[in-house]
Amino acid sequence: MTLSELPPRRQEQLMAFDRLLTIMDELREQCPWDRKQTMDTLRHLTIEETYELSDAILEKDLPEIRKELGDIQLHLVFYAKIASELEAGSPGRFDMADVLNGVCDKLISRHPHIYGDVVAETEEQVKANWEQLKLKEGNKSVLGGVPGSLPALVKAMRIQEKARGAGFDWDEKQQVWEKVEEEMQEFKAEFNAESNEAINHERAEGEFGDLLFSLVNYARFIDINPETALERTNKKFIKRFQYLEEQARANGKTLNDMTLAEMDVYWNEAKKDI
Structure with missing residues (x-):
């Protein structure tokens, strides 16, 4: 199937991805900062972006989710671009096409109930099949x-x-x-x-x-999900504690000036709304 035969929105999606790949090529060639980056230097930034996406998801902030997904997509393209710059024939050399085809092949091979003749009618059966397939692929445990x-x-x-x-x-x-x-x-x-x-x-x-x-x-x-549950509690505590601080300042006090009983009054107020 050619690009022109695809649905219009799919064409737009592919063109947008091509645009990102083109910009990455240009930045890698022309921008001093982008030229300097390696997989090692990008790693901690990628982790930070992932946590920012996680926060946006917890807050159900769709505009922010869209933004953070773009940031993460940029990082994925960046890693593939760096790997494509290795000398031809170098062990491990790959580009974005290799990345995408690799994950497509994996999805097809690990969903034999969709692309093969295996029967899996429940989520648990799908998970069990997935783990068995991973063992066959070479995982020792x-x-x-x-x-x-x-x-x-x-x-x-x-x-x-x-x-x-x-x-x-x-x-x-x-x-x-x-x-x-x-x-x-x-x-x-x-x-x-x-x-x-x-x-x-x-x-x-x-x-x-x-x-x-x-x-x-x-x-x-x-x-x-315990991670999600604990993070929601963290956020709730932060909001209530900040309310406590705001009320203390409004009354010309700091938390160090207040007794626990005084702080409890504001804390209970915060619990009603937060």
């Missing part, structure tokens, strides 16, 4: 695809999802909650809030980690 650099809370969720895909999971959420309660008791035994005795910090930390892991597991069972 179901958990091998979990990036080591993921934040711990996100990593716990991904580990548990992948284990479930391999059939290693609880059957009922009540079983998971019983595990949460068990871990809570074990943590309490190591860190008794009612006692002033010194605790074994290493053991207490281990039990606290087990407790968090079990809570993440329960959250997954009731379809709550």
Whole structure:
């Protein structure tokens, strides 16, 4: 199929992508800053852009999501451009066409229920098939695809999802909650809030980690993303705390001048609206 045979909007999408590729070529050749960049120098900027997109999604800010998606797309094109500049025949050399064709091939091979004769009628069957296919592709472990650099809370969720895909999971959420309660008791035994005795910090930390892991597991069972839930609570706390600061300033005070009881008055006011 030629470009002219495609639906008008698809033509516009392809032309817009071509425009970005052309601009990237021009910047890489003409701009001192863009010429200087490497994959290593871009890495931390890409991470920052990803978090900015995450914030926009949590805020349900569609104009900002659109903007951040553009920023991330620019980074993806930038990486591919850098790789395409390696000498012909260099190991690992690729360009954007290689990137896009690679992900298309992967999607087709990992969706045999769409592009083949495999039957998968539920989301769980699709996930199980996906993990089995990844093992056939060379992964030595179901958990091998979990990036080591993921934040711990996100990593716990991904580990548990992948284990479930391999059939290693609880059957009922009540079983998971019983595990949460068990871990809570074990943590309490190591860190008794009612006692002033010194605790074994290493053991207490281990039990606290087990407790968090079990809570993440329960959250997954009731379809709550723990990272999203915690970030929403973070944002809520920030807004309420900033209200507290604003009210203190309006009364000519700082938080250090106020008692906890005085601060609680404003905090409870904030809870009504935020």
